[in-house]
Amino acid sequence: MTTFSQKSSFIILALIISPSVSATRASKFQAEKPCKRMVLYYHDKLFDGTEKDKANATSVTAANASKLSDTNFGMLVVFNDPITIDDKFHSPPVARAQGFYFYDRKDTYTAWFAYTLVFNSSEHKGTLNIMGADLMTEKTRDLSVVGGTGDFFMARGIATFQTDTLQGLYYFRLKMDIKLYECY
Secondary structure (H helix, E strand, O other): OOOHHHHHHHHHHHHHHHHHHHHHHHOOOOOOOOOEEEEEEEEEEEOOOOHHHOOOOOEEEEEOOOOOOOOOOOOEEEEEEEEEOOOOOOOOOOEEEEEEEEEOOOOOOOEEEEEEEEEEOOOOEEEEEEEEEEOOOOOEEEEEEEEEEEOOOOOEEEEEEEEEEEEOOOEEEEEEEEEEEEOO
């Protein structure tokens, strides 16, 4: 048989915990307006294997495409690409994109990206980590911003890709509209 004080303690504890649990369930993520937004340009210049291309190349094939299809299936590219605030390849970079992508489908052109934007400019210091599927046949594609450091400590959001130019296999430029919804 429980005593009155034990029952009272349980009721008081339940009343204390109950509002905090309700408040946690009631809070919903509101993606109305990002806390930070940047539009940047990602330039990828794949090394074509010639001596004259060494100075301009920003990426290299680490694993060749398989012969299973003509969509570069299996090709792995490692990169250290310049990120600019305009669409000019030779503009001063505000960041570097360091990571990899690989072509992951036999029936259409798609790639999977994982990279870090490394900022070291007068405006921003730190990193943003971006990863996800790039469905290249779509006009726009969303990849996840899954974290960051420095000015972007623990940031989360979306990086919307749009192909700005494509010059065969060896050069492409993406417009990245980065919207952060969690900023600390």
